[in-house]
Each structure stands twice: as structure tokens, then as C-alpha cells.
Amino acid sequence: MNKFNTIFFLAIFSLIITVACSGSPDVMDTAIDKQKELDAAYGKATSEMVNDAKAKTDADAKTKADADASKPIVKMINLSTKYSDQTLQALVDLSVSKIADRKSNIIAIAYDIGANKGNSITDMPFEEHEVLISKDQIKSTINTIRSFLENDECIKDLGEEERKGTIDGEMERFTEWLEKGADATTQAQACATTRVVFNGAPTTQSEEDTLKTWVHELYHALQQDIALEPPAIDSWCDEEASQKSGWLVEGGADYFAQHIYAEYKGLNGLDEIFKYGLQSFNESGAGLYDGGIARTGAAALRLLVERGAVKHDSIIDGSLFQKCERVSVYHDNNPDVKIAKSSWSEIQYVYGKYSFKPSALK
Numbered sequence: 001m002n003k004f005n006t007i008f009f010l011a012i013f014s015l016i017i018t019v020a021c022s023g024s025p026d027v028m029d030t031a032i033d034k035q036k037e038l039d040a041a042y043g044k045a046t047s048e049m050v051n052d053a054k055a056k057t058d059a060d061a062k063t064k065a066d067a068d069a070s071k072p073i074v075k076m077i078n079l080s081t082k083y084s085d086q087t088l089q090a091l092v093d094l095s096v097s098k099i100a101d102r103k104s105n106i107i108a109i110a111y112d113i114g115a116n117k118g119n120s121i122t123d124m125p126f127e128e129h130e131v132l133i134s135k136d137q138i139k140s141t142i143n144t145i146r147s148f149l150e151n152d153e154c155i156k157d158l159g160e161e162e163r164k165g166t167i168d169g170e171m172e173r174f175t176e177w178l179e180k181g182a183d184a185t186t187q188a189q190a191c192a193t194t195r196v197v198f199n200g201a202p203t204t205q206s207e208e209d210t211l212k213t214w215v216h217e218l219y220h221a222l223q224q225d226i227a228l229e230p231p232a233i234d235s236w237c238d239e240e241a242s243q244k245s246g247w248l249v250e251g252g253a254d255y256f257a258q259h260i261y262a263e264y265k266g267l268n269g270l271d272e273i274f275k276y277g278l279q280s281f282n283e284s285g286a287g288l289y290d291g292g293i294a295r296t297g298a299a300a301l302r303l304l305v306e307r308g309a310v311k312h313d314s315i316i317d318g319s320l321f322q323k324c325e326r327v328s329v330y331h332d333n334n335p336d337v338k339i340a341k342s343s344w345s346e347i348q349y350v351y352g353k354y355s356f357k358p359s360a361l362k
């Protein structure tokens, strides 16, 4: 792909995700090694071992610092007045803790927006809203995102012209979104392993919708292969094929978000998927693309899991989105995919329990 095509591809694909996301609502790095603490305490208390203990403590601290330094960054900027840092961070930490092999540096921005002003935002399916964050907050956020991009290894590796173009182009649209109170719920792929998550949430939106969207967009940032292109990914994961697999990208994000939110709230993630799948069917019919693709896609993905064609764990740990299997395996000619796309809505609610009708599982 030449440079123009690359940018075009990323723009189109990110647009697909954004459109799909905007249509529907859409941790533990610091775990303390208790044994090491005890070892260190014991060493300090034993005078003849002081030097050894200190050496060990230093070595442990260095090992931990090295491990932390090598992990991709997940940074949050919370400008929301509705949701605490604690709540949003807990969801970030819980999400990140599930992922098997993280590659991307992520910065995620949450902010409130007020009444819709009805004006379109440039090149995006967003609209202008009353701005509820201060000019200083916008300025500081812009500076933080720019610095994040400038210090990112993937972006540093781009040629000078492309690097400058990427950073300036991204910052221009991010600035517009913040200054115009855009209802931006999206994940921007600034580079293959550099992702920027936006969650501009109307203050009137329910807690459930805002927090699920927060996790949904974060999952997109954790889906490795959606920002890869040949030769980094095999050539069969081309533009056309990638566009066709949008339902799986969206369904995966919703599947994950329903489970993470459910775990956070003490609910059942599977029930949430069935409940909203059935709701989509009742509102929009059995077409996979007729309702919000995220919710219908999640139900289709669940059907693939129950048919034994996809592993639940591969969705939750993100490994389903590392090698473009959404194109190489789960393409439209896959018999299970055909059934999942046509039968995702065959959901029943019997005696207080959701399940797929037996006909969908044959």
C-alpha cells in the first residue's frame, strides 16, 4: 500500500468503527508481591543479612521497574464530572488485566458534553454540543495528547514527514472535537500500536451506556490487527476483507464490554449480550446490520462460541484480533459464520433464562 492508501485505509477503517460505535452504546500492574515484601522485611530485621537484603530489594525494584517500563502505556485523562477517576480507572485496569499480549500505547480521554447544537463535525459522524470543559482543560489535554504522540515509539519510527503529518493531522481533529463538544466515541489509530480513545458522553446518557462505551472503545484500542496492514499482516487481510469483517470487530468490542461491565457490577455478561441482542431484534429485525452492529455482532459472536467455532477466551483476552483471523478464518464462506449471521437473533427467554433456540445450534 502506498502512503496515501495507507492513510486512506486507516481513515476508512476508523470511520467504520466510529460509525458503528456511535450508533449504539457502544489491572493490575501494581500487584504487590507479598513474598518479596516479607523477604525484604526479614532481611532488614536480621543484622548480618542487611547488605544482602538491600541488594535483593534493589534488584527486585529494578526488575519491577524494567518490567513496567517495557509494558505498553495505558494513560487516562478524566475530565468527566459524572464519573470518578476511580471508576474509570477500575474499568481500564480490569479490561487491561484480561488482555493476553498487549502491544499498543493507549491514551483515553473521557469528557462530558451538554445539549446538541446540531452542527456536524468535520469528516466524522459526530455533532457539536455544548462544551462543558474549560479552555484550560482543553489546552492541557491537547498538550498531553501531543506529548504522548511525540514520545510514542511507533510514531517516532515513521519518516519525518509522515510523523509530522500524523501528529498535526490527529491533533487538529482532536482539538476540534474537544473545542466543539463532539459526541466522539471512537478509537483513533494514530499508528499501528498507538491508539487514542475518545469518549464524549452526554450528561443525559445512562451510566451503563457511558461506561460500556468507555470499555468498548478501549477494546478497539486493544485489538491489534485492526491497525495492521500488509506486510505487517498477511496480504489476505486487505481493505475489502477488513471492511467485511467490521461486524466481528464491533461484535468483539461489545462482547468484551458487556462482560467487563457485568464483572464490575456483579452482573452476568452473557445475559447482557442476550438481552440486548433480543432487544435489537425486537426493535430492528433479524438483519445483522439493521440494528446497532455492536449488539447484533456480539450475539452472532456468542452463537459462534456456542457452536464451538470461536473460543470465548480468545475474545476476552484479545487473541482473536491479533492475526486477522476475522478475515482468514471467519470470512463469509465459513459455514458457522453463515449461520451466526443469519441466526444470531434466534434468542429465547424461557423461565427467566436466556439461550439460543435449538434451531440455531444445529
Ligand SMILES: [Zn+2]
Pocket (backbone or CB within 6 Å): 017, 018, 020, 021, 026, 216, 217, 220, 249, 250, 253, 294
Ligand atoms: Zn466500536
